[in-house]
Amino acid sequence: MQALYALRQAEFSNQQLALDGIADLFQPDLNSMEPQNKRQLEGFRKLAGLLFEEAVKANQPAKDDDAPTKVLKAANDGYVFYQIRSKKDQQHLAQMMIKQVNGIYEDYIRVLSLLVELGHAAQVDSERKYRDVDETPFPFESTLNDNMVIQALASHQPLQNEMLRQGIAWADDLGFIRKALREVLKTDDTYRAYCEQRTHTEDEDQALVQYVLRTLVFKSDTIRDYLAEIDLSWTENSEVVRGLAIRTLKSAQTPAGLKLEPLTDDWEEDERFLNTLFDQSLKNDADYEQLLADQLKNWDVERVAVLDKIILKLAVCELLNFPGIPVKVTINEYIELAKAYSTPKSGKFVNGILDNLSEKLQASGRLRKSGRGLLDNK
Structure with missing residues (x-):
């Protein structure tokens, strides 16, 4: 959805650049000694622009036997420019789409490594010999670094390997680490109570590290805002990252020991x-576009919110091209997308359109499901 929205914005920009290029071709030549017919040049510019826009809409070069050769050439040169630029944008955004999904896994590794780094900082802090006079006394009977789960993370070689592979390190962010420890962890009553006890059970260690993750890492402004600066998609990714991290921490108490979670069960398929x-x-x-136009007979399809139209087209694409996905699963997914990213009324709008359209597509024989796609999913 985001990739397609970005592509539509890029295509609009490419059209404007092409029109600017066409306009430049029909500017008066100020260095020419011959008289300039400004009115004619302006007419040529407008005609070339119209032919260019028709070409873009028809997705093929413009044809007009009555247009002057240089006008038709200007329109079609602009169209070629637009096509080349848009094709490059499409390829780039397709790559970025996959990269952003992989960024979820990178965020997951970053969060786990952050817990280890906070543990190390807590240990260093506890060993300081000199403290500021106005520093609030803090109990150091134990620290986050003594936590069994944190120790498991710190010694887990697959995590170290993934940090290296993803290029994740906190050496340049020690100021943030110390600030997070000082302002987030050490001011928290639950963490303080933990540090007042010298020893802890495995369940107590698990409860503390889960608390630090869920409440302090994912909810404190200091840490959350910093992670959002590193990854602009953090707000969207955090829900999945949180789930992956929670399961990883819990695995430390299983017989098999701590284990990293895969991003998906089958990444190649996804x-x-x-x-x-x-x-x-x-x-x-x-x-x-035509399917939606037929469905929106009482609407001006051009006035439907751009994001709503993208969501609807994606839903139709999924309905028609993925027979293994049940109809209701698709519709529900895109309703949620509309609710989260479009206008307040978009959820109901998308629901109504897709319900009616899916029934018509099934009746016409275009929508065919098989295997798991036949499930009703009520």
Whole structure:
């Protein structure tokens, strides 16, 4: 959805650049000694612009036997420029889409490594010989670094390997680490109570590290805002990252020991789904546009919110191209997307359109489901 929205914005910009290039071709030549017919040049500019816009809409070079050769050439040169730029943008955004999904896993590794780094900082802090006069006394019977789960993370070689592979290190962020320890952990009553006790059970260690993760890392402004600066998609990714991290911490108490979570059960299949959905939605855009236009007879399809239209087209693409996904699963997913990212009324709007459209597609025989896709999912 975000990739397609970004592409639409890029295409609009490319159109404006092409029109600017066309306009430059029909500016008066101030260095020419010959008289300039400004009115004619302005007419040529407008005609070339119209032909260019028709070409973009028709997705093919402009044709007009009555247009002057230089006007038609200007329009089609602009169209070629637009196509090349938009194609590059499409390829770039498709790559960025996959990169952003992988960024969820990077955030997950970063959060786990942050817990280890906070533990190390807590240990260093407890060993300081000199303290500020106005520093609030703090109990150091134990620290986060003594926590069994933190120790398991610190010694877990797969985590160290992933940190190296993802290029994650906190050496340049020690100021933030010390600030997070000082302002977030050491001011928290639950963490303080933990540090007042010299020894802890495994369950107490698990409870504390879960608390630090869920309440302090994911909810404190100091840490949350810093992570959001590192990854602009943190707000969207954090829910998945939180789930992955929680399961990883819990695994420290299993017989098999601590284990990193995979991003998905089958990343190759999920990546194929993303690429197919992106490519097919663009390839069949005109078809989906017509399906929506027929469904929105009482609406001006051009006035439907851009994001709503993207969401609807993606839903139609998923309905028609993925027979293994039940209809209701698709509709519910895109209703949630509309609620989260579009206007307050978009959820109901998308629900109504997709319910009616899916019934018509099934009746016409275009929408066919198989396997798991046949499940009703009530």
